[in-house]
Amino acid sequence: MLNGVQFGLMLFLLAAGLTLVFGIMDMINLAHGSLYMIGAYLTATFVGITGVFWLGVLLAVVGTALIGMLLEFSILRQLYRRDHLSQVLATFALILIINEVVRIIWGSQPLLLSAPEGLSGPIEILPGLNYSAFRLTIIGVGLVVAMGLFLLVNNTRVGMWLRAGASNREMAQAMGVPIKPLFTLLFGVGAALCAIAGAFLGPILAVQVGMGESILILAFVVIVIGGIGSVKGALVGALLVGIVDTAGRAFLPLLLSQVASPEVASNLGPALASILIYLLMAVVLFFKPQGLFPART
Template sequence: MSAVIESALNGIQFGLMLFLLAAGLTLVFGIMDMINLAHGSLYMFGAYLTAALVEPTGSFLLAMLVAMLATAAIGMLLEMTVLRTLYQRDHLSQVLATFALILIGNEAVRMIWGPQPRRLALPELFSGPVDLGAGIQYPSYRLLVIAVGLAVALLLYLVVARTRVGMWVRAGASNREMATVMGVDIKRLFTLVFGLGALLCAVAGALLGPLLSVQVGMGESILILAFVVVVIGGIGSIRGALAGSLMVGMVDTVGRTLVPDALGTVFSPSVASNLGPTLASILIYVLMAAVLFWKPQGLFPARG
């Protein structure tokens, strides 16, 4: 029972980190109609900048804040110089151009910080476990990640749902042409949204850095899951991104715990340990197919 609870908490934590990536991705896709494969590279930049700044600043929090601002600035500069020229192009051109940005970003990181993975240590204050009762010891840092993820989700909801800027974002996601006619500065809105998405990527990269390896190309694998979340939740929908992220996080994490155990009752332990993680990964795409069969536009499409 304790293993299931721990897996569920891990799924929530992973899902909330996916939300930070998917929220910016779904806004960029929903408002700009832009497929940005380089979104994962911003996540990588956030992790590397945090790892590089922890030692000179002596503070994980300060390093994370500087990395967030620097990554947001990189994202806004990227939007104004490169991506702005792709808005009128078809999706194939956008995919090819942003894939090139992935290669450029990976080589830039390799030249600046070298090819070897970097170690990002846990903050000392959150290096120990927390007693949750019933004999469950859970890492305090993972609880911190869950708390930050929930706080960012709430803050993002309030910004999108309760502020004038959020009204512009929702209008742009629902009908870009009408928003332009009503006086919304679309160019400035695009830059702002892209900067916000890059900042959220940096938060995810900084928080997942101590749990995962900070290495070149780390954004590509998690980007695939972020796109799955966007498809499940609905393009342009923050609410859909949160729901999809939690679903994917739970299915991935809990599946990796339960599926091998279930297979172990039928097959040998070696077969179950090899086959279980593969089947657990497939469950994510089965979930996506089931949602699309039921609701082809996703759970909460902005243009529904």
């Protein structure tokens, strides 16, 4: 269950920027997962250069945020007035281009990104219960970033603009909200959140070309469950998806082994766990078609 919370918080970092971009700009950005991949690659590179994990993460976050703002300013800004099909095609092309650029710069082989030496072992969180210190750190970082994002959205003027844009973009623009700088800033924040997720999931998963596509699907599931444009919905949806996915992979093979052979249980369990996420989405949409916490209510 702790693994589910940890995975859910990292999904939240991806989904938060994606849901704000979709909710405020009405922009479907399939290249959002590519920023996650860039963040992981930059982290592995900077950690290798500096030898300090936390400094590498900081440099990667800044670098990915700048890349995200550059993409918005140079390419994505031209797509705001286009229909969703044009946005999907253009950002899918960006995925292919970014994948090839990453392959040219870093090669096709996965990069090694290890957890900090001081966090590589387990820690006793309860009597008789040991848990990975690095995963526990990920939970802490995810909670701190989520709290900071909530403070930004709910207690600052920029956050007020973001909430107004998510509720009614045309009215917010008519009332004098600086839309273009806001969009660029929003892309930078979303890219920085992607970089944090890539930096901390890299040592657990793998830093490789194409790593953003699979997790992007889960991020879209999260924002559909939580409600487009809602940061609170992204957090709740991410935790639900993370816990359901991880608990399903852990417990379904055990349950199936009671009625089937171990081989069948080990093969069928993960497949059914993957289905559970989409079943959860279908149930939520049946009762709440706009998601759990839609921004436009």
